[in-house]
Amino acid sequence: MEDALPLAPDCSLTREQAGERAMAGLATLAGAEASPPGFVLREPCASHCLKRGDNAEASDVCPSWQCGIDYGASQTWQGYLPFTMYVARCGERVFTGMRLEGCFRKPHRCAFAVDRVEALQIAGTTPDADEMELVWDPENEEFLWIVSRDGRTLREGSVRISAHVPARTPPRR
Numbered sequence: 001m002e003d004a005l006p007l008a009p010d011c012s013l014t015r016e017q018a019g020e021r022a023m024a025g026l027a028t029l030a031g032a033e034a035s036p037p038g039f040v041l042r043e044p045c046a047s048h049c050l051k052r053g054d055n056a057e058a059s060d061v062c063p064s065w066q067c068g069i070d071y072g073a074s075q076t077w078q079g080y081l082p083f084t085m086y087v088a089r090c091g092e093r094v095f096t097g098m099r100l101e102g103c104f105r106k107p108h109r110c111a112f113a114v115d116r117v118e119a120l121q122i123a124g125t126t127p128d129a130d131e132m133e134l135v136w137d138p139e140n141e142e143f144l145w146i147v148s149r150d151g152r153t154l155r156e157g158s159v160r161i162s163a164h165v166p167a168r169t170p171p172r173r
Contacts, residue, residue, distance in 0.1 A: 011063050011090035018045040018065035022085035025094030026069070030104040038110075042068035042082060063090045072112055072134075079116050079163065081134045081143065102141030109142040114163045119145035123159040134163060 013021065019041050026035040049062035065087040072080035085096050103110040112134075114122070119132065125147060132147040143163035 012061035013090055014061055015044050018087045019067055021087045021091035021094055022067035039069055039071050042070045064088050079112050079134045098136050099138040109164055112163050119161045122161050123147040
């Protein structure tokens with residue numbers, strides 16, 4: 001008879017502990033001891049566990065969480081990037097699907113030098129006519145504004161504008 005594999009000990013994180021692990025995961029990605037400036041926990045982390053019973057509510061302790069993070073000037077015209085950090089296996093694994101390592105390798109590529117209003121002007125559109133979002137482009141290792149025009153769906157036939165390099169302004173006469 002084969003020996004049974006030992007069971008992993010039960011473990012659980014609280015919402016606060018999950019948030020701390022998410023921010024520590026960002027620090028690890030950045031190769032720093034603390035999470036880089038500009039990254040903030042948007043709201044309390046969401047549990048992946050449900051309480052037993054008739055009303056399936058999220059549990060207050062769980063080994064797996066997802067935490068919303070904002071990068072940039074939150075809720076301003078300047079722009080900000082919302083993304084999710086996942087805290088799994090009691091914090092043993094912390095990750096995001098964004099491949100932000102490039103941002104931390106070249107911190108100047110993380111800066112938002114083009115704000116929302118300027119991106120709309122470059123795209124030749126007006127703020128109330130179109131949609132836009134700020135995304136991390138892993139190929140170019142920089143943030144991009146994706147601006148839709150003429151009611152096209154976001155990203156499909158959209159204008160991609162670097163959020164790092166400001167557009168040239170015409171000389172004043």
